[in-house]
Amino acid sequence: MRYKVRVAGQGGQGAITLAYTIGRASALYNNKHVVFTEAYGPEITGGFARGDLIIDDIEIEYPMVDQPDILVVLSEEGWEMNSDKLAEGGTLIYENFLVNPETDATKFGIPAVQEAENIGKKVVANVILMGAFQELTDIVSKESLEKALLEIVPKGTEELNLKALRRGYELGKEIGGKKK
Amino acid sequence: MLEEGTYFMKGNHVIAEAAIIAGCRFFGAYPITPASPIAERMSYRLFEEGGEFIQMEDEIASMAAIIGASCAGAKSMTATSGPGVSLMLENIGLAYMMEAPVVIVDVMRGGPSTGMPTLTSQGDINQVRWGSHGDYDVIAYCPSTVQECFDLTIKAFNAAEKYRVPVFIMADQILGLMTSNVKVPRLRDIKIVDRETPMDGDDTYQPYDSSTLVPPMAIAGHGHHVLMTGLTHDERGYPATNPEGQEKLMSRLKRKIYENIDDIVELEEFMLEDAELAIVAYGSEARSVREAIKQAREKGLKVGMLRFKTIWPFPERQVNELSRRVKKIMVAEVNLGQLVHPVREYAVCEVVALTHSGGALHPPAEVLRRIEEEMK
Structure with a gap:
């Protein structure tokens, strides 16, 4: 099964890290073939930032994501740039304080920023979305995702990040209901 | 490591x-x-x-x-x-x-x-x-x-x-x-090759010994006579800026590549066995082409790819041989037509170009459209 995922936001929000971590977990711990590509505007902080993933059981040829099956957006610009890209029958996951998408597609608004503030650090909003993504899509296993996340976060922040990820699972369950 | x-x-x-x-x-x-x-x-x-x-x-x-x-x-x-x-x-x-x-x-x-x-x-x-x-x-x-x-x-x-x-x-x-x-x-x-160096204390060592295509290379500062220059030079490395010196040096430099071309060139054949159209592609672009070929094969189109893993030296013989067993060659590249020129030089069949101004790969659908057009 092939999954095409795009994560879009502004530089500094962790959109690329979000996508990278899912890719890393899938490649190293779920034995998938993964292609991860990234794009950003000329200025890193504040400009658009995008991480694209293709995850498959077989080798991946064409490496670009033209129409994602799953679109994760962290900013209004991220939504505007990609609102016409979502594949038919695709799923939108978005930060519901920063983005207000009008679409008929299946969509899940996650209060990631507010929940991150509740945990204590706004910077982990992307990790909350990562957890929600896992719960809502089940493309990558929780065990693999946690392993990959712990490998890339700065020392001393492991607990905070795991807490955020697990809060993301809960939110995904509350908002999305059942796993596919 | x-x-x-x-x-x-x-x-x-x-x-x-x-x-x-x-x-x-x-x-x-x-x-x-x-x-x-x-x-x-x-x-x-x-x-x-x-x-x-x-x-x-x-x-x-x-x-x-x-x-x-x-x-x-x-x-x-x-x-x-x-x-x-x-x-x-x-x-x-x-x-x-x-x-x-x-x-x-x-x-x-x-x-x-x-x-x-x-x-x-x-x-x-x-x-x-x-x-x-x-x-x-x-x-x-x-x-x-x-x-x-x-x-x-x-x-x-x-x-x-x-x-x-x-x-x-x-x-x-x-x-x-x-x-x-x-x-x-x-x-x-992992096979690792290191340059050949002269024997310690070999007084007869010449840095550009022409009795071999690739002379051993002394390490500067380790005792041998080492003289290296951009001027046309003789075996000792001394300037030899005359037609004879030039001919002697240049023919060895040329021969060391072309007499070893089969050792250097690396190509991958993909679905070429029965192909009527062969696409020459390389690098990231070859991934679009491969996907397009898979789709074309599902439609029954006999198309394959010769992928260059080495671009230079140019695989003259292999391109010529390919051109004798297919009807047409298409060179797909993300430029306005570069590798297509040596392909034309060595091919005996028709050679067409699929070019791109740059900034992106050809989407597979576009390659497929062109395959269908060329095979009409």
């Missing part, structure tokens, strides 16, 4: 790690998008491995630095993009003339000039081959996957050492910045 295992790594970083495994211990470069991650990685990794990293003042100096380091015995590399190669060209000719083994990574981006720094292209194919003055040859590897960033970087160093010639790794923005699975074999299973 990276241990055996599977990694999830960026193409540029894989090139850096493979270079270290291949024995690279000197890296001199000037940062440029989209090649900078190679320098960034080398800056601390070479330090850990006991090598030297220098951020040079520009690309002219970068190329000079790696030639010097190579003459001093270190396997050396630089990394840049098209605009940087433009500045390196004079010294690339110098490396060729001095027969200094060096590896140059060109992570291609949109040109000409400053062009599109953050977007892809395959626009440097001709520049690396023809850009420096006079007649010269290079070896150019062209990876298509992150795995090949590893495999072909090892081969690039081996070829540079074996043939004492500048060797290019032609990546592109998409591949260089793409993160993917890469398998690193056991270190002892």
